Amino acid sequence: MKFDHFYQLAIERKGSKAAVRERLPHVANARELTEFGDDRYLAALTKCVFRAGFVWRIIENKWPGFEQAFSGFVPAYWQQVPPERLETLARDERIVRNMQKIATVPRNAFMIMEAAETHGSFGSFLAQWPSSDQAGLLLWLKKNGSRLGGASAQYFLRMVGYDGFVLSADVVTALQNHNLMDATPGTQKGLKQAQQVFNQWHQETKLPYAHLSKILSLTLDAR
Numbered sequence: 001m002k003f004d005h006f007y008q009l010a011i012e013r014k015g016s017k018a019a020v021r022e023r024l025p026h027v028a029n030a031r032e033l034t035e036f037g038d039d040r041y042l043a044a045l046t047k048c049v050f051r052a053g054f055v056w057r058i059i060e061n062k063w064p065g066f067e068q069a070f071s072g073f074v075p076a077y078w079q080q081v082p083p084e085r086l087e088t089l090a091r092d093e094r095i096v097r098n099m100q101k102i103a104t105v106p107r108n109a110f111m112i113m114e115a116a117e118t119h120g121s122f123g124s125f126l127a128q129w130p131s132s133d134q135a136g137l138l139l140w141l142k143k144n145g146s147r148l149g150g151a152s153a154q155y156f157l158r159m160v161g162y163d164g165f166v167l168s169a170d171v172v173t174a175l176q177n178h179n180l181m182d183a184t185p186g187t188q189k190g191l192k193q194a195q196q197v198f199n200q201w202h203q204e205t206k207l208p209y210a211h212l213s214k215i216l217s218l219t220l221d222a223r
Contacts, residue, residue: 001178001180003201003205003207003212003215004205006174006219009219010215010216010218010219020215020218023214023218024211025158025161025214027163027208027210028160028162033123033124033126033161034127035123036123036161037123038112038113038116038121038123039072039073040073041122041160042073042074042075042105043066043072043073044159044160045112045145045148046066046070046073046104046105047059047063047159048152048155048159049101049108049146050066050096050101051155052147052150054096058096062096065095066095069089069094070105073105073109075112075113075116075122076109076113078105078109079106079109079110079112079113080106081105081106081109086105086106089102103146104145104147107145108145108146108148111144111145131163131208132199133195134157134209135188135192137157137164138153138157138191139188139191141153141156149186150186151167154166154167158210162210163210164209164210165194165198165209165212165213166210166214166217167191167194168217170216170219170220171213171216172185173220174216174219174220175216180193181193198212198213
């Protein structure tokens with residue numbers, strides 16, 4: 001199915017092209033991804049991990065406390081943090097005291113440092129991974145990181161400006177309603193089905209993957 005069908009539907013639902021355009025996310029270029037610090041990538045990963053299954057607003061409101069408690073999220077420190085520091089964080093009222101999620105920080109810091117060693121920085125690693133294989137990147141993050149399965153990694157990539165799709169409930173529903181996905185979202189098969197569809201639409205429209213994904217969500221109930 002041509003993407004113009006969904007674009008026109010999004011315009012009808014939101015009232016105008018301008019209303020659709022103002023909802024489109026920022027897409028970072030390679031330079032922006034590269035210049036984004038490794039500490040900021042670890043912070044973004046941590047925020048997405050803590051938001052999963054939780055009220056996002058609460059995490060946002062407490063985030064300055066997270067930054068203080070985690071001392072700015074420097075990966076070189078957190079990849080080898082002493083266990084007693086994690087135990088102290090589990091009692092720190094500045095953050096959400098979930099030990100399982102706190103324990104993801106060292107693992108994800110290690111992942112960032114490993115990628116930085118071979119590419120110069122984690123941002124450079126992201127910048128060289130093509131959006132046409134975002135499914136592969138998501139599987140890599142799930143394998144090498146902690147609690148980065150499901151939608152957490154997708155929202156992380158959207159947060160830092162990587163040009164990729166997010167399989168939100170609205171996007172999945174739109175794909176399923178038009179028989180473009182029949183596998184479970186988040187599984188390898190589901191990700192590959194979504195990737196194939198978005199690759200086709202990107203070739204057809206030349207629009208960024210993030211914009212295709214957002215426009216598709218606007219055909220339903222996304223704000």
